[in-house]
Amino acid sequence: MTNNRVSITSARFAGWVTRREGRKFLQLSDNYPQPSVPQGKAGRDDWASLYIHIPFCRTLCPFCCFNRYLLDEVQARRYFVSLKKEVELYAERGFRFSDFYFGGGTPTVLMDELLGFLDFLKKNFNVRQISMETTHREITPEVIVALKKAGVNRLSIGVQSLDNDLLKAMGRLVGSGEEAVEKLKMAQGQFDTVNADFIFNFPTQTIAQFEKDVVTFKELKLDQATFYPLMPSPHKKSRLERRFQKVDTSREKVFYDVILRELYEGGYKASTAWCFSRGDRLIDEYIIDYDDYVGVGAGSVGFLNGDFFVNTFSLQKYDELISGGKLPIVSWRKLSEREHLRYYMLTKLFGMALDPEKFRARFGADINGKLFWELAFFRLCGLVKDNKQIEVTPQGMYSMCVMQKEFFAALNTLRERYIEEQI
Numbered sequence: 001m002t003n004n005r006v007s008i009t010s011a012r013f014a015g016w017v018t019r020r021e022g023r024k025f026l027q028l029s030d031n032y033p034q035p036s037v038p039q040g041k042a043g044r045d046d047w048a049s050l051y052i053h054i055p056f057c058r059t060l061c062p063f064c065c066f067n068r069y070l071l072d073e074v075q076a077r078r079y080f081v082s083l084k085k086e087v088e089l090y091a092e093r094g095f096r097f098s099d100f101y102f103g104g105g106t107p108t109v110l111m112d113e114l115l116g117f118l119d120f121l122k123k124n125f126n127v128r129q130i131s132m133e134t135t136h137r138e139i140t141p142e143v144i145v146a147l148k149k150a151g152v153n154r155l156s157i158g159v160q161s162l163d164n165d166l167l168k169a170m171g172r173l174v175g176s177g178e179e180a181v182e183k184l185k186m187a188q189g190q191f192d193t194v195n196a197d198f199i200f201n202f203p204t205q206t207i208a209q210f211e212k213d214v215v216t217f218k219e220l221k222l223d224q225a226t227f228y229p230l231m232p233s234p235h236k237k238s239r240l241e242r243r244f245q246k247v248d249t250s251r252e253k254v255f256y257d258v259i260l261r262e263l264y265e266g267g268y269k270a271s272t273a274w275c276f277s278r279g280d281r282l283i284d285e286y287i288i289d290y291d292d293y294v295g296v297g298a299g300s301v302g303f304l305n306g307d308f309f310v311n312t313f314s315l316q317k318y319d320e321l322i323s324g325g326k327l328p329i330v331s332w333r334k335l336s337e338r339e340h341l342r343y344y345m346l347t348k349l350f351g352m353a354l355d356p357e358k359f360r361a362r363f364g365a366d367i368n369g370k371l372f373w374e375l376a377f378f379r380l381c382g383l384v385k386d387n388k389q390i391e392v393t394p395q396g397m398y399s400m401c402v403m404q405k406e407f408f409a410a411l412n413t414l415r416e417r418y419i420e421e422q423i
């Protein structure tokens with residue numbers, strides 16, 4: 001078999017296993033324990049990160065699989081009040097954080113509330129890093145100054161594509177490709193890391209359109225780009241949305257090869273299988289940087305020492321639970337040891353390397369004993385190689401891309417059900 005065939009076949013198999021594992025992972029219970037700080041971690045702020053979900057946008061993109069609502073200012077202001085209370089509930093339970101990741105939605109839609117929230121974090125925690133998502137439409141010189149002053153280190157700007165025909169076909173009303181380029185230029189150099197998000201494998205997207213996007217990104221000399229493979233939104237209802245219920249994966253590898261050719265072999269380093277950076281940069285994958293993370297906000301998830309927690313997706317329930325002094329968790333699962341090991345392996349390999357020493361520190365065992373069959377498969381197919389760490393090879397990159405996509409796709413199925421049923 002040619003290298004390309006091996007790469008596609010192993011990616012399909014690894015993806016299939018991940019999909020099955022992902023479905024099991026998400027068999028949740030609504031009878032959950034209170035999240036607690038593990039023994040030996042009390043008073044420390046370096047073992048778990050905090051993900052903060054701001055679920056409001058000025059317009060809604062039909063392909064989007066995250067928990068997001070059309071901005072209603074009154075509702076959003078109330079939400080920020082609840083969000084602070086939720087963080088306080090964690091602080092009362094002894095949680096301390098230093099790294100913060102804001103995702104959405106569009107966290108910058110109400111700048112005064114966001115800046116107030118950042119102040120609140122600084123008063124309560126020793127803030128080290130802040131990563132913030134936004135769209136290019138939100139970026140102005142004033143917003144840049146305010147975010148910098150508030151200590152934002154990494155700004156991630158959703159672009160999706162620079163091609164106006166494709167943006168129209170996507171139903172993305174955020175602004176034109178030309179505006180996106182102008183805003184990216186405005187932000188570049190203003191933060192430790194500026195990232196641009198793109199999506200590939202849209203139904204009508206041509207390889208040539210995508211190549212042009214990647215080349216333009218390179219010419220802009222931006223710090224970083226994240227390329228998301230389009231993930232299905234299985235429950236979506238409107239005519240435009242229904243186009244994203246299923247995704248044709250037959251062309252996905254061809255798109256991915258464009259990224260590898262233009263960036264990976266063109267001087268950019270793979271921070272993850274989706275994220276390519278110039279030099280060492282902050283990434284927004286809190287699931288890679290940290291083994292444990294707490295999620296706050298409606299529609300966020302958290303992972304603490306083998307326990308997976310899901311917050312309510314409903315804005316109304318979110319406010320009600322918090323006003324009653326309760327954490328807004330609605331679902332939970334304790335992972336089995338094997339699931340925990342595999343989840344750990346998946347997230348670290350997505351981040352390009354598994355460190356046997358860190359594995360031993362977390363699980364108290366040798367990685368080759370605990371993950372013998374999984375690693376044997378990866379090694380046999382040439383997807384990883386052994387150096388000081390177990391590193392993903394260029395041939396293994398597509399498999400890691402597919403595995404992560406399958407895991408997120410399983411999570412999206414959950415997201416969409418929770419949105420639809422307002423759980």
Ligand SMILES: C[S@@+](CC[C@H](N)C(=O)[O-])C[C@H]1O[C@@H](n2cnc3c(N)ncnc32)[C@H](O)[C@@H]1O
Pocket residue numbers: 057063064065066103104105106133134135136157158159160197198199228229230231232233
């Ligand atoms: C939650 S959004 C927040 C960014 C910002 N609101 C924006 O749209 O520019 C983060 C990223 O997720 C990606 N994304 C959203 N829906 C997706 C889907 N169905 N498949 C793949 N990626 C998706 C997009 O690249 C987007 O920039």
Ligand code: SF4
Pocket residue numbers: 056057059060061064065066068104105106135158
């Ligand atoms: S892609 Fe971004 S702007 Fe569009 S709906 Fe999703 S979160 Fe909102």
